[in-house]
Amino acid sequence: MRKPLILVTNDDGITAPGLRSLVRCMKEIGEVVVVAPDSPQSGMGHAITLDNTLYSKRVIIDDEKGAPREYSCSGTPADCVKLALQELLDRRPDICVSGINHGSNASINVIYSGTMSAAIEAGIEGIPAIGFSLCDYSWEADFIPCEASVKRIVREALANGIPKGVVLNVNIPKSNHSEIKGIKVCRQARANWKEKFDKRTNPSGKNYYWLTGEFQLLDKGEDTDEWALANGFVSIVPTQFDLTAHHVIQDVNNWKLNEY
Amino acid sequence: MRKPLILVTNDDGITAPGLRSLVRCMKEIGEVVVVAPDSPQSGMGHAITLDNTLYSKRVIIDDEKGAPREYSCSGTPADCVKLALQELLDRRPDICVSGINHGSNASINVIYSGTMSAAIEAGIEGIPAIGFSLCDYSWEADFIPCEASVKRIVREALANGIPKGVVLNVNIPKSNHSEIKGIKVCRQARANWKEKFDKRTNPSGKNYYWLTGEFQLLDKGEDTDEWALANGFVSIVPTQFDLTAHHVIQDVNNWKLNEY
Numbered sequence: 001m002r003k004p005l006i007l008v009t010n011d012d013g014i015t016a017p018g019l020r021s022l023v024r025c026m027k028e029i030g031e032v033v034v035v036a037p038d039s040p041q042s043g044m045g046h047a048i049t050l051d052n053t054l055y056s057k058r059v060i061i062d063d064e065k066g067a068p069r070e071y072s073c074s075g076t077p078a079d080c081v082k083l084a085l086q087e088l089l090d091r092r093p094d095i096c097v098s099g100i101n102h103g104s105n106a107s108i109n110v111i112y113s114g115t116m117s118a119a120i121e122a123g124i125e126g127i128p129a130i131g132f133s134l135c136d137y138s139w140e141a142d143f144i145p146c147e148a149s150v151k152r153i154v155r156e157a158l159a160n161g162i163p164k165g166v167v168l169n170v171n172i173p174k175s176n177h178s179e180i181k182g183i184k185v186c187r188q189a190r191a192n193w194k195e196k197f198d199k200r201t202n203p204s205g206k207n208y209y210w211l212t213g214e215f216q217l218l219d220k221g222e223d224t225d226e227w228a229l230a231n232g233f234v235s236i237v238p239t240q241f242d243l244t245a246h247h248v249i250q251d252v253n254n255w256k257l258n259e260y
Numbered sequence: 261m262r263k264p265l266i267l268v269t270n271d272d273g274i275t276a277p278g279l280r281s282l283v284r285c286m287k288e289i290g291e292v293v294v295v296a297p298d299s300p301q302s303g304m305g306h307a308i309t310l311d312n313t314l315y316s317k318r319v320i321i322d323d324e325k326g327a328p329r330e331y332s333c334s335g336t337p338a339d340c341v342k343l344a345l346q347e348l349l350d351r352r353p354d355i356c357v358s359g360i361n362h363g364s365n366a367s368i369n370v371i372y373s374g375t376m377s378a379a380i381e382a383g384i385e386g387i388p389a390i391g392f393s394l395c396d397y398s399w400e401a402d403f404i405p406c407e408a409s410v411k412r413i414v415r416e417a418l419a420n421g422i423p424k425g426v427v428l429n430v431n432i433p434k435s436n437h438s439e440i441k442g443i444k445v446c447r448q449a450r451a452n453w454k455e456k457f458d459k460r461t462n463p464s465g466k467n468y469y470w471l472t473g474e475f476q477l478l479d480k481g482e483d484t485d486e487w488a489l490a491n492g493f494v495s496i497v498p499t500q501f502d503l504t505a506h507h508v509i510q511d512v513n514n515w516k517l518n519e520y
Contacts, residue, residue, distance in 0.1 A: 045306030
């Protein structure tokens with residue numbers, strides 16, 4: 001049987017330790033091709049490069065035996081997936097995995113997430129896709145405790161398939177392997193960021209801002225990703241890109257917008 | 261009674277004709293403050309500026325009587341909304357409107373849309389929000405036929421409220437006013453873009469790509485935004501930012517990820 005073809009990408013850039021961990025895991029499962037941004041793209045949401053040129057080049061990151069084919073790309077995570085599917089891969093991948101992100105993409109963070117935008121882009125193209133994130137922003141984060149869960153989830157996704165129109169958003173708590181209590185399928189918690197702009201003055205006297213903020217959990221449910229993570233579980237949120245709020249269609253119909 | 265405070269933004273930039281049309285409409289309804297990108301941000305999805313400085317300045321675009329307070333911002337549409345709410349507005353706006361975009365944000369385009377990311381950002385902050393788009397990419401597009409629908413929808417949204425967790429994605433067909441058949445509340449059509457990368461060689465001999473593509477409608481439903489637009493109706497899709505695919509939670513639970 002032919003090994004599954006696994007497209008690996010991320011938003012922290014092709015040299016990020018989290019991506020190297022994901023490559024290590026995926027090499028045990030299938031044939032790996034990496035197409036990832038040449039520089040960090042965090043907070044890029046589902047951006048695509050429409051008004052600029054895209055460069056891509058073959059790169060060698062490890063030269064050990066069994067090292068995967070790797071390409072860096074000057075674009076966003078969504079660009080990487082588009083370019084991989086149309087130009088760089090010889091056949092359609094069996095799955096696309098994105099990450100492991102340095103930092104949480106749980107709850108409302110999914111909206112801003114480059115990691116998840118890559119997974120969603122693959123999902124739009126009908127390819128099973130999973131975004132993985134570790135709740136640790138550090139570049140020195142320890143990804144080893146993630147690897148058993150990552151491999152388990154990818155193997156099950158390959159065996160069972162992921163329903164069309166859905167991708168998986170997997171977040172992993174920062175902890176030792178022995179502390180991970182299990183894997184929970186969850187809903188996205190309601191949350192937002194309480195922004196604070198740090199206002200400064202540049203050397204020529206012009207004001208500028210840095211965006212900072214504090215995470216606010218607005219949801220006390222015990223079926224959410226935030227609850228799972230706070231209690232030592234890996235969270236999986238099945239995530240869709242049909243954004244229709246079906247339950248609100250009737251409400252807006254009641255506005256009688258066509259009566260004059 | 262105090263006039264409603266209306267925050268106006270977009271992704272085509274503060275001087276775009278579509279934004280000027282939206283400002284003209286909103287001045288009839290309330291007190292307008294504009295906070296919009298200083299340059300076009302199309303295809304930016306829900307990007308935010310985390311690793312760069314943000315500049316903002318007060319600008320005067322029209323100097324006619326009743327001209328609104330306007331700020332340009334060096335960031336993305338989502339940044340504009342965050343900065344407006346935290347730093348620039350004196351009080352919480354009653355509604356945030358984004359657009360009128362030069363080009364469709366119907367169906368899968370919502371995922372890539374800077375116009376809608378601004379509306380969603382306001383929605384996350386609990387502010388009623390609507391993104392407006394005209395299905396005409398031209399900078400010379402005629403926005404006059406949109407204006408009656410835009411004003412009608414904003415007035416009804418202010419009167420009725422928009423349910424929490426939902427923003428409206430409004431698309432307007434390219435047509436004369438007399439040709440618009442009415443307003444339909446819809447679901448997001450299933451669609452994708454069939455990418456084509458236009459591969460070229462730069463003057464120093466390096467290959468690069470331009471991303472181009474062709475829209476593919478995958479949905480024959482007559483309750484979709486694409487159907488409405490093709491049949492001369494303005495489409496409204498109630499759009500949510502809880503991306504949980506609730507119907508898939510049980511499927512993934514059946515994977516028995518915790519059994520070893």
